[in-house]
Amino acid sequence: MKFTLKIWRQEGPHEPGRFVTYEAHEVSPGMSFLEMLDGVNQRLLGKGEEPVAFEQDCREGICGSCSLVINGIPHGPDQGITTCQLYMRRFCDGADITIEPWRAKAFPILKDLVVDRRGLDRIMQAGGYISVNTGGAVDGNVLLIGKDQAEAAMDAASCIGCGACVAACKNASAMLFVAAKVSHMATLPQGRPERERRVSAMLEAMDREGFGSCSNQYECEAVCPKHISARFIANLNHEYLRAGIVESGRPSEPESPHAESS
């Protein structure tokens, strides 16, 4: 098989970028999309040119590193997979393929197709955790969690943090990502004590990072490699509204207990 690739090249975060056209030869239908790009890069190296930088690691659809917009769709034409799970038999021989990076203000381009997704980490740092210390946890079976509840939490928890939802959203919003994290922890009893603080802090962090807001188009859900449902966004909104009401009833500063010496 043979393809004409139009690939976004950009030297660095502050350099201007442009599309460059490459030919991919001797592609077999059993090759993965990334293996096809490997081939292109090996040929570029053979000519002494700089290969196309793109991100990848596990190549089995779980690490969330790979991040290509292929012909206008994050992770390419198939649903429920990451770029590394896309195989060339999906394309017609001789097709033109346009490859772009995730595009969002919150994901600055580092080089070519590699973007900086630390914004998602910072959202997590704002509140995406259950603050329990290591050690001293009660027996795992003390807390009974119904199968349905556990499965619902798992549905949300399967997010791999690739950022395709942001790439697909017309507003470059990270709502589906935040929704998955918030819903996972709010569904489980372990996450309940901090649920108000968590949702508020994470949504504030999302705004701070420069992600857009949700327009309820559900493009995020359609490109999510792990089929995270947009109903978790409704769940996130519910949590947020609830947090606003619950928190408004609390004193803004925790009242100091009786003057005890510490």
Next chain:
Amino acid sequence: MTRLNSKIPSGPLESKWDRHRFSEKLVSPNNKRKLTVIVVGTGLAGASAASTLGQLGYHVECFCFHDSPRRAHSIAAQGGINAAKNYQDDGDSVGRLFYDTIKGGDFRSREANVYRLAQVSTQIIDQCVALGIPFAREYGGQLANRSFGGVQVSRTFYCRGQTGQQLLLGAYSALCWQIERGQVTMHPRTELLDLILVDGQARGIVARDLVTGRISAHTAHAVVLATGGYSNVYYLSTNASGCNVTATYRAWKHGAAFANPCFTQIHPTAIPPGGAHQAKLTLMSESLRNDGRLWVPKVSPDHRLPGDIPSIERDYFLERRYPRFGNLAPRDIASRAVKVVCDEGRGVGTGGQGVYLDFSDVIEQQGLDVVRERYGNLFDMYHRITGEDAYQAPMRIYPAPHYTMGGLWVDYNLMSTVPGLFVIGEANFADHGANRLGASSLMQGLADGYFILPYTIGHYLATANLLPIPEDHAEARGAIQLVETRINRLLTVKGHRTAAMFHRELGTLLWNHCGMSRTEGGLTSALQAIPKLREEFWRDVMVTGSGDSFNQELEYAGRVADYLEFAELLCHDALHRQESCGAHFREEYQTEDGEPRRDDARFAYVAAWEYRDQAVPVLHKEPLAFEFVPPTMRSYQ
């Protein structure tokens, strides 16, 4: 290097760890604040260690080469995590998990370490539940278990097919908390390129910022390596492409002993390679062997479609050779059996590299829906990669390098032979002996990171005399200079072959001569070929771009350069171990019916290798005493 001192506490097995913990010195809270620990790697071991150390009050500098700590390769573990909870009341216990692990490791691991691992396994599950990990549950709300990887009890906890990812996300979220609290400073996209030793103690690292190319020194009071295994030395493996040996190999060059490098596990159920373009091998969960039957045609060549071959002309080779365990035989045994039938020319598919994994019987007996429910996602994955429908025709599978039991030698405290250098998770050699059982790597990574290292490192920090070190210390400056020289050397070769070409060539060489079965002749020839390849590499490698920018080719070339040196160590170890045990199979040492022959009289020891500049590495032996489980023939027949 002095004699290896494993520092195993005396006394009964059950109370060694408890008494050891009590005898350890503690660091007072206000002193912890003044102590900095470097943690390299953010997989299960690294993330859990960094978060726990941060929680204890140390200042932690944490490094990973990914864009986010959540992407470490622990994330890819599918199957589950073992723990001796005995929730199923099927006769499991700490003792049984200990026994299974020792036996599974073919009596090449330390009793005390393994027993401790089994003891803390139960705490891991509790901790993970508290962190909000959505383990599979029964309808009544209790934790669900499944049987996994060649054991006879159900002790494996799981989160669908994503246990590794969920456990890592748990550790990562704990890490996020500590980052938010300011206890941990995270350095993503930063790769360790060298260690800094001052007065013989590990006091820091030299790291390269992968975005800007800046090389800088980071100093601390102790260094923890949690940098994973080295299966990628084989080029094609189930590891992520970023996994590499650089950190542990650099540590080895600084005097940390490397133990049992030849114990490399080959996983039986990967999708066979499809051609020269292949960049990695995809693992299919071992759970497929619960219902699938492995077979090849009895005679070769057989060009019929698998469905057209009547069952009488099929050789269900695992069931034939190991009637008691059948298709559930441990990984090393299954892999080797696959290799034997493929070597006989009975392999199926491209290049005869593959055997059938057939579900037609279970589909017939239990129905398509049952199989779809159990393995639907795996069948989909197989379909996506190969374009074949495994409900119609059997899958084809072939073994692939997967996990490395070998690693840097550590004592009971998880400290290497370099004082202040701790090694945890897959990067150390400790607990799996010559072969790892399924669902045990997650357990070991978290045991080290959550429950063992945080205690033992405290004792070191409390007792070692550690003066503060500025970041521009002479040793640090020297180390930076060495790293820069090496990078410049890579960039100035300007040869004709890419790093990937060298890597592939090395991988093929190792797979052929130091893979599933090894011979003296093969290893000797590999030991001759590797230095030549290395020399060619440094003469003819092509690295584009510059050192002071984002340069993936440069990162990769540096890793390949280390593989080219490390491969020699791997072969030395395999050559010296004149026995067959666990994942290490020497063709000269087998019984008449092709089973491995272990030699406890000569080889019941840990082989710890010491680096010598420009010379053959020196072997140190740590004898293994089995006081509680007398070694037996590991038979699964």
Next chain:
Amino acid sequence: MIRLFSHFQSSAGKKMVIALTGLGLVVFVVFHMLGNLQLFQGAHALNRYAAFLRDMPILLWTARIGLLCMAVFHIGLAVQLSVRNRRARPVGYLIHRYRQASIASRTMAISGMTLLVFLGFHLLHLTAGVIDPAFSDHLDAEGHRDVYGKVVHAFQNPFMVIIYLAGQVGLGLHLTHAISSSVQTMGFEHAGLSRLLKAFGPVIGLIVVLGNVAIVLAVFLRIVR
């Protein structure tokens, strides 16, 4: 309360205000349509209805001010978020393909602006009577203002019909996405009802538009004279 207020300062909170005010406006639009359907009962009924509303100036003006406030918040915040959202992706894609976003959801800005322009026109035309002042002062036989006559006069003009029908297209499109979207934004989610909730928007939108269009066309086609 201050904390609740600050809660609505975030983009998710603003979106909730947009949804709430939007739902308020939807309620108005529905009642507006139902009230106007009295046209089919004849001049007497419609003019009595108009007079009934005008006889309660406090209620009328409260409602008008309330509607105005809702519209101001709704539009103001929507513009604010749109600007912010646009900034969230400074460099666009060369190719961007939608997977499942509906036409209505993609044209919210256009349909919203169409609606705003139409609303202005409609207020000037039939409420304030600025555009066609000829008819504003007529009284009917009972001494009520002849709203019926005004409507009939207006929609016999084909240009007016075109403008009003265009306005209804904008309204229909806007409501189709808006109602279901508001339900999602307000955090209401129910696995069993999700299909029903998704259909909610298009159905209400369709009903409102059909009611309004029926009035316009009935006059234009001389079914109502």
